Amino acid sequence: MAKAETSDVTSDDPSGHGWTSRIHGATTVVSLQGDWLVGETYVDRGVSRLLHEYGSLDRVGFDTERLGHWDTTLLVFLSQLRRASAHYNIDFDETGLPSTARRLLDLLPLRELSAAPAIRSISIAQDVGVQVIGIWAEIVAVTTLVGEATLATASALRGHTRMRRIDLLTCMQEAGLEALPIVSIVNVLVGAILAFVGSIELRRFGADVYIANLVAIAVLREMAALMTAIVMSGRTGGAYAAQIATMQGSEEIDALRSFGIPLLDYLILPRVLALISMMPILYLYGSAIGIVGGFAVAVAMLKISPSIFMAQAAGAVTLAELLFGLAKSVAFGALIAIAGCRVGLRAGRSAADVGRAATTAVVVGIVGVIALDAVFAVCANTLDF
Amino acid sequence: MNRAAVKLQVERLSVGYGERIVQHNVSFTVAAGSIFAIMGGSGCGKSTLLQALIGLLRPSAGSVCFGGEDYWSATEARRTEIGRRFGVLFQSGALWSSMTAAQNVALPLEMFTKLDAPTIDALVQVKLSLVGLDVGRDSMPASLSGGMLKRVGLARALSLEPDMLFLDEPSAGLDPVSAKRLDDLILDLCHGFGVTVVLVSHDLESLLNICDDGIFLDGNTNTAIAHGSPKALRAHCDNPFVHAFMNREQPGAEGSPHGS
Secondary structure, X not given: OOHHHOOEEEOOOOOOOEEEEEEEOOXXXXXXXXXXXOOOOOOOOOHHHHHHHOXXXXXXXXXXXXXXXXXXXXXXXXXXXXXXXXXXXXEEOHHHOOHHHHHHHHOOOOOOOOOOOOOOOOOHHHHHHHHHHHHHHHHHHHHHHHXXXXXXXXXXXXOOOOOOHXXXXXXXXXXXXHHHHHHHHHHHHHHHHHHHHHHHHHHHOOOHHHHHHHHHHHHHHHHHHHHHHHHHHHHHHXXXXXXXXXXXXXXXXXXXXXXXXXXXXXXXXXXXXXXXXXXXXXXXXXXXXXXXXXXXXXHHOOOOOHHHHHHHHHHHOOHHHHHHHHHHHHHHHHHHHHHHHHHHHOOOOOHHHHHHHHHHHHHHHHHHHHHHHHHXXXXXXXXXX | OOHHHOOEEEEEEEEEEOOEEEEEEEXXXXXXXXXXXXXXOOOOOHHHXXXXXXXXXXXXXXXXXXOOEEOOOOOHHHHHHHHOOEEEEOOOOOOOOOOOHHHHHXXXXXXXXXXXXXXXXXXXXXXXXXOOXXXXXXXXXXXXXXXXXXXXXXXXXXXXXXXXXXXXXXXXXXXXXXXXXXXXXXHHHHHHHOOEEEEEOOOHHHXXXXXXXXXXXXXXXXXXXXXXXXXXXXXXXXXXXXXXXXXXOOOOOOXXXXXX
């Protein structure tokens, strides 16, 4: 064959790996050389340029004598070349390729896969509508859950329940005993801070001794219930949401549903009952330990006599205040548990959804507790209590 | 990259969790470019042994050598380096749930190569085509079927062009056609790319079709009770349980480790 009839095109890879092509009449033979490995040879995207320049071709063949090791990089090159050949109606003759490469090439599609259809864009009005419907559906779902949980709690108190006792006890242990350390730390510090802050103002009037009244009333009426609820929201509400969301991901919830085991009895009731029963106890404990915090500061740093502090504190609080705090703690407990369970149940199935559910449960719990506390405060104020 | 040098040698390996030994005194060699099967009944410790091979579980005794280099006595940095030449397909696919199928395959390439985005995309598309995933490439794992998760998992295992592929129950949960296709693909990859494959399976058909060599683990004696290719073990094995397993028969009452 005369030299004039042939011409060369080479890939511009400086390393010497890659391809050269040689035209013989209407056929081009692409010789592949060197190693074609990811990171060592770049994937050449000049394939269509090569074919375009030789518009009169009707066949492309291969010479692989100098081909070394290869991996997917070679397949990418061949598949692009094959697609370009189909586009220009050039015969793609793969007989010169290694048989294993031919078999793998057979697995690849001849045409570029069509891109997934774009998500239909929706207008702002539609978007708002969808959001509103979603919010309404959520309100209905939460109301239903609260109603069902109330009914189930009532029948559980009468002894009619399918709830497993061991689940309830485990939840009570987690929400009660195991929460004591953190509830102690938070409440003792809050009591001490109240004593410190109060002393600064009261001392100006020579009313140091009323620190006892301040600490006792503030702790019993507001701080113990509120701080305990915030701690429990972060600790237990988040845990409930994460547990239930994980069960969602591992199909445990689906398994419960397929057996017809009511989620309310199996999952929600033990958690709600555990928090409702443990929160008042934690509140009482938190109140006591908060007053101890204030007592310690008053006696040790502000030099108030212990007996006077005790007498002042005992005189300042009434049973009604204690009951008010207890009622709040029960309501907070129910709110935290139901928020945690609901958020967990509506979570998706991925790992990210579990994290999101835990965060949402904690945020909803804390904001809900503070909002509910405000409602209690307004009611108490209206009733002149 | 010298692929011929890469092979796996396991010597007197014991694996377990804390005090509990799951398998002990297991030894075998995997020739480069071959497909090696870890066989055995359910719960006998196949996957635990695999974990020790891929660096997820430190064995309590024995050694695992890749290309003559002891894996577990190497430094952590070196172990990571060796491990980068592995591709692992986990039983459930174990896709990263916050990424699409294509992103799952692309991530190792983005992390460990300097390739540009179009090249990575081209490689990812080819790998997903190789494993037969034609739809759902931009779907999140939560919306893919079990078989699709497996395929994406395999494509991800192939992303860094590994020298060794470890497959944990590759065909479990696949329909016969997909399972056959996967078997063919494993053979093609092994012969085409020169990949050495270690697979854990109790799918008899694929074991017989593709494996060159293997080991049979027993859950009662907690060690290997037979060595050889699945075909050879099927044709002849002195151990009645292995014989029954490979021929899908009820084990005979006498002498069988799992006999009544």
